[in-house]
Amino acid sequence: MNEDAIVSLETLVHGRRSVRGFRPDPVPDALIRRAFALAQQAPSNCNTQPWIVHVVSGDVAERMRAALDADAAAGRRPEPDFPFTGAYRDLYRDRQIDSAKALFAALGITRDDQAGRQASMRRNYRFFDAPHAAFLFLPEPFGPREAADCGMFAQTLMLALTALGVDSCAQGALGHYAATVRDVLGVPDGHRLLFGIAFGWQDADHPANAARVGRASLDEAIVFHA
Numbered sequence: 001m002n003e004d005a006i007v008s009l010e011t012l013v014h015g016r017r018s019v020r021g022f023r024p025d026p027v028p029d030a031l032i033r034r035a036f037a038l039a040q041q042a043p044s045n046c047n048t049q050p051w052i053v054h055v056v057s058g059d060v061a062e063r064m065r066a067a068l069d070a071d072a073a074a075g076r077r078p079e080p081d082f083p084f085t086g087a088y089r090d091l092y093r094d095r096q097i098d099s100a101k102a103l104f105a106a107l108g109i110t111r112d113d114q115a116g117r118q119a120s121m122r123r124n125y126r127f128f129d130a131p132h133a134a135f136l137f138l139p140e141p142f143g144p145r146e147a148a149d150c151g152m153f154a155q156t157l158m159l160a161l162t163a164l165g166v167d168s169c170a171q172g173a174l175g176h177y178a179a180t181v182r183d184v185l186g187v188p189d190g191h192r193l194l195f196g197i198a199f200g201w202q203d204a205d206h207p208a209n210a211a212r213v214g215r216a217s218l219d220e221a222i223v224f225h226a
């Protein structure tokens with residue numbers, strides 16, 4: 001066993017967490033490319049590497065932020081390429097509620113504060129003021145199997161960013177207005193948007209970044225057979 005490697009990995013995995021308030025400073029291009037080059041090493045079924053990833057920075061990031069925020073401001077109904085499959089139930093609902101509670105508590109949003117909750121949701125569409133965002137597309141006719149490959153890419157990317165000292169947040173919300181994202185990027189209809197990842201350096205003073213969530217124990221999630 002390589003003790004140094006496992007300690008590094010533990011540090012990275014525990015060091016990554018969703019950041020929802022960023023400083024505007026852009027991340028140098030060399031650092032960004034280094035993280036994406038590592039993400040490219042993610043495993044995929046038959047090495048198909050089915051992800052197509054668009055990274056926005058600078059003016060394009062601002063145009064994207066404005067376009068998504070305008071959709072939300074106009075009250076447009078989200079139309080993700082991969083529709084919501086239904087409300088979370090039972091323990092999944094409990095976990096969803098716990099994570100929302102942690103965020104709202106950090107932001108000082110009370111139970112009855114509908115306007116506060118909506119404003120918090122709206123921040124998603126501005127990708128929490130991050131200077132960069134990656135949008136992960138899946139070309140047609142790919143489905144759940146290939147989406148799993150994209151998950152491998154996403155976690156590899158976020159761990160690589162963490163190792164480089166860069167913060168991130170995966171955002172399903174960045175897939176809510178898929179047609180708008182395609183329009184801003186000039187992406188063809190056949191490329192379906194899975195989700196986005198905001199990244200940059202955290203604003204340590206932003207209250208959202210004080211939110212912490214835990215995980216189910218091993219016994220609750222993993223069944224070992226022998």
Ligand SMILES: Cc1cc2nc3c(=O)[nH]c(=O)nc-3n(C[C@H](O)[C@H](O)[C@H](O)COP(=O)(O)O)c2cc1C
Nearest residue numbers: 016017018020099124169170171172173174195213
């Ligand atoms: C595919 C995916 C989509 C997500 N979408 C959102 C989102 O739209 N908005 C958000 O604030 N967090 C989003 N998250 C972040 C999760 O809420 C977060 O990963 C989870 O609560 C665990 O917290 P942690 O990342 O800090 O460990 C998403 C995470 C993943 C993996």
